Amino acid sequence: MLSIPKGFKFSCINAGFKYINRNDLTLILSETPAAGAGVFTKNKFQAAPVTVCKETLSNSSYVRGALINAGQANACTGAEGITDCKKTLELVAKGLNLKSSDLLPASTGVIGPRFDMDKWELAAPRLVETLGEADPVQAAKAIMTTDKFPKLAWGSVKSENGSAQILGMCKGAGMICPDMATMLGFIICDAEVDPVWWQETLKRCVDKSFNCITVDGDTSTNDSVMAFANGASNYKTDSPETRDALEAALLDVCQSLSYMIVQDAEGGTKVMSIKVSGARSDDDAKLIARAVGNSPLVKTALFGEDPNWGRIVAAAGRSGAEFNPDMLTLRFGKITVFKEGKPVEGDMDALLDPIMRKQDIEIIIDLGDGDGTARLMASDLTNEYISINADYRS
Structure with missing residues (x-):
């Protein structure tokens, strides 16, 4: 049974960026500040959301969640793309009474075109109003492009002080050969973690999972894996045993998601x-x-x-x-x-x-x-x- 980490909410709407009759804009939000971590593409052409994410995480170890759009990559869009990306964060953060730097952006889709900011102006209030009405399956569907099915994996860990849940979702079927490609991954967890350890742990797990798959040898401009841990459970990573157990659970989730990407490869049968x-x-x-x-x-x-x-x-x-x-x-x-x-x-x-x-x-x-x-x-x-x-x- 799918288990959702404590203190996280989801919102999904159809903003009309590219797709008809399906959601294409997603918000994953922690009710409290969460330790944020990210691993990103090594492609020299880094999409605007990748640049903004890296800048945000370099300035703060704690964030509140992720804002994800499907249909447009906002890649190779120059300084204007960076401005557009930051504006989308401002639009959504304002409705949540947050700072724009509390949210990490992610985009997937066609490289080159700029955002239609009029659509974002209309979408942001609706996204905020429906916060908490979506579930992880709907969120995983909303971030898809050429994927045939939503990809989710989850697990849990226990200690004498309590237990923690971990849930991951990703999208990707083509342009897959991550080097940290239209691959995006989002992991939420309610354990209490040290942000530095969380970042190092995510990097190790990505190297053993998402960086060990290929569909077509193509690394994208937008590849990103982000992880959020908000400490809403009683599980504390205050010993080698609790840290090792959480890292093992995180790796299991990442490897399960990685397998699904290859399984769902564009046109793939093997x-x-x-x-x-x-x-x-x-x-x-x-x-x-x-x-x-x-x-x-x-x-x-x-x-x-x-x-x-x-x-x-x-x-x-x-x-x-x-x-x-x-x-x-x-x-x-x-x-x-x-x-x-x-x-x-x-x-x-x-x-x-x-x-x-x-x-x-x-x-x-x-x-x-x-x-x-x-x-x-x-x-x-x-x-x-x-x-x-x-x-x-x-």
Whole structure:
């Protein structure tokens, strides 16, 4: 059963930014100041909301929530885009009797166009008036673009002093290869946390989840993951045990959401779990995992349910990682197809046919040359992906 952390409210309305007959503007608000944390895109073209978020969090460790719009990214809009972004925060904050810096902005959609501020002027009062009337599922739906389903995950932790709830939602199906891409994630929690620890913990969890997925190798201008902890429960992170437990719960939520993004990949039909071990370093292992996961040839073979292992070893070979090709071993699940630099004998197509028909396919690469490891989840590449993105602006 979905559990909502204490002290948080939601509001969703249809502001008409792009979509017809669906909500596209969302407010997530804590009733009290919350420790805020954020991890953002490394794309050099950083959208206005990313710039404003980073500025806000650099000046204050506590905020009240997030203002999220779908349909327009407010990216590559120059100084005017920054002004527009700050104005949207002012419009909503005024109705809540808050400072504009109490809210973190997030946007997703088409890059380039500026906001229609007349629509924002009309939308802000309605958003404030309906605060508390929406639920997390409605909020998760309102932040979607090409997503096919809303993505939510939740968990809880207990200590001798009490318990805490954690709830996360995200959107993303295409432009996904986060490096911290139209990926947005929002996590709320009612534990009492130290803001510095909360920021460091979010970064660690993002590195093990959202930064370990790819759909198409594209990192967006707007990628953001934000986390808010308001201390409304009795759970305090005042010991290594309580901190470790909350971090484990946060990681579980982030990894569950990450899987849903790959599962919902634009046009996707498969989830490829790539595990690389035996590398000379973790960085080398990551290079190989990303080369395989982003390879159009590997991804299209996956879509065609073709166990074309040659494309996988070729991707590893061009990844830039240092390794001895005569020591590489490749498995699909438990079936070894390539060992120590040469193919394993047998009717591999017949053996692998049942595996390739599944939605979830495990690719295991062992380089036999060190302790470096990496994991990555990737989607396949289909005709529908091309259709979706060819027609995205029409």
